[in-house]
Amino acid sequence: xxxxNCIVKQAAFLVRFKEKEYLIxxxxxxxxxxxxxxxxxxxxxxxxxETAMHEVVSFCEDFTELSNIQFAYNQDWLSLTEAKNFxxxxxxEQIILEKRIICYSQPIITRDEKIYGxxxxxxxxxxxxxxxxxxxxxxxxxIRGRLYALDRTCRLAAVQYAKKLPGKxxxxxxxxxxxxxxxxxxxxxxxxxxxKIEPGRFIFEVVETEAVKDTEHLKDILNYYQEKGFRxxxxxxxxxxxxxxxxxxxxxxxxxxxxxxxxxVAKDSDKQQVAHFYFDKARSIGSVPLAEGIxxxxxxxxxxxxxxxxxxxxxxxxxxxxxxxxxxxxxx
Numbered sequence: 572x573x574x575x576n577c578i579v580k581q582a583a584f585l586v587r588f589k590e591k592e593y594l595i596x597x598x599x600x601x602x603x604x605x606x607x608x609x610x611x612x613x614x615x616x617x618x619x620x621e622t623a624m625h626e627v628v629s630f631c632e633d634f635t636e637l638s639n640i641q642f643a644y645n646q647d648w649l650s651l652t653e654a655k656n657f658x659x660x661x662x663x664e665q666i667i668l669e670k671r672i673i674c675y676s677q678p679i680i681t682r683d684e685k686i687y688g689x690x691x692x693x694x695x696x697x698x699x700x701x702x703x704x705x706x707x708x709x710x711x712x713x714i715r716g717r718l719y720a721l722d723r724t725c726r727l728a729a730v731q732y733a734k735k736l737p738g739k740x741x742x743x744x745x746x747x748x749x750x751x752x753x754x755x756x757x758x759x760x761x762x763x764x765x766x767k768i769e770p771g772r773f774i775f776e777v778v779e780t781e782a783v784k785d786t787e788h789l790k791d792i793l794n795y796y797q798e799k800g801f802r803x804x805x806x807x808x809x810x811x812x813x814x815x816x817x818x819x820x821x822x823x824x825x826x827x828x829x830x831x832x833x834x835x836v837a838k839d840s841d842k843q844q845v846a847h848f849y850f851d852k853a854r855s856i857g858s859v860p861l862a863e864g865i866x867x868x869x870x871x872x873x874x875x876x877x878x879x880x881x882x883x884x885x886x887x888x889x890x891x892x893x894x895x896x897x898x899x900x901x902x903x
Contacts, residue, residue: 582657582715584624585643586617594640601630616643621658628654645716660711666703667712667720671696674732675890679741679861680882684900687881688739690776691729692890722748723758730762733773736894741774741804741825746783752795760799770800774825778806786820793821804861808849815852825881826853830864833884837873850878 588594595617602609607623619627624642631640631651642654649657665671673696676689695703712721722745733740749755763770775796783789793803804825805818809832818826828849836842846862853860862874865884874882888895 582621582624582644584619584621584654585612586619586627587615587641587643587648588639598627598630602626621661624654625658628658656714660714663708663711663715663717663721665698666695666708667717667724670724670728672725672728673702673892674728675892676732676736676894677883677890678888678895678898679739680887680898682875682880684898686738686896686898688741688772688774689736689894690741690743690883690890691732691736692743693725693728718745719748719750719755723755726759727762730759730766730768730773733763733768734766737896738772739774740768740772741776743776743778743806745779746777746789746792747779749792752792756792756795756799760801771802774802774804776804776806776825776827777821777823783817786817790821793823805858806863809845815849818849818852818858819856822856823858825861826858827861827863827883828879830884833862833864833870833874834866835870837867837869843873846874846879847877854878 586595586598592615595611595615599609599611599617602619602623605626607619607626609623610618612618627640627642628651631638638651640651642649642651642657644657673694675692675694677692678686679688679690681687693705695705695708697703709718709721712718726742726744729740729742733742760770763773777783777789777793796803802824803821804827805821805823806827807829808814808818808826810829826849828846832842832845832849836846850860852858859881860879861881861883862871862879863883865871865874865882865886867886871882871884871886887898
C-alpha cells in the first residue's frame, strides 16, 4: 500500500462565493470560452483543474467585485491571495517528481576527537543548476500540501547516501508528515534492508516539533523506528516545543541542544545554565547529550568540560557533498 500523502498529483479545486453566487456562472462561461473544462456541481461550486485555476486568478484580479472569491483545495478554503501563493509555489512539484536532491553531510565528533558519524542534509537543485534554500523549498511544499512527499523523498535519498558514510547516520524527519508509521515509513526500512545497512547505524532526528499536536502519535512513530532497530534523536532542544516535557515524554537516544544555547556559551552565564540543565536532564533519562552549532573552540571546550559527549558545527566542518572521514586538528 502506498501512502496517499506521498504521491504528487494534479491539484483540483472548487470555487465559490459567499455571496453573489451568480458570479460563478460568469466565471464558468469565461472559462468555457477560453477552452477550459468548467463544471458547476450540485452545491453551486465550480470545479476546475490547476491550469484553469491560473486563468481564474488572473480574471478575478481584474474585477474588484470578485475579490471575495474562495478556492477549496484538500478541504481547505483559500482566499484569492492564498490561491496566488499556492500557484506561485508550483515549482516545488518538479523538485519532488524529478528528485532534484543532493545530499550533503556534516561530521559529528566525540569527546576524544574522533568522527562518530554524520548528519545528512538535503540540498535542492533548480533547473539552472543553482542550489535552492532548503527553507524556501520546504515552505513551498507546505503551501502546496506536499510536505509528505518532500520529506519521504529526502529520507530515501539520505538512506541511499548512507552507503558512503562510516559510523552513525543522523537523518531529519518531519513527524507531522507521517500519518501512519506502518505505511509511510515502510519504504524507508525496505531501502535500508535492501542496501544491507545495519539499522542501528541510523538515528532519525525529530525536527519542527512546534508543529506536533499529538504526542501519542509521535510516540507511535518513534516506537515503529525502534522496533525496526533504528534509533532516534530530539533536535533543537530548548527551542520551541522541544522542551523538557517532550524530552521526558519520548526519552530519545540522543538529545541535541539547540545552537542558540551553544553559540557563545563559554562567556554567557544564562546559556551555561540552560546547557547544564539539559545536560543533566539528558543524563537522567539515558540520552546522549550532543551540542550542535559549535563555531568556536572555546565553546567546544566549555561544553566538553561540562560533560557533553558529541559535538557538531562549522568549527569542525561545514556540510559538504563528499563525507569528511578525517579531521585535521592542526588547523582547528
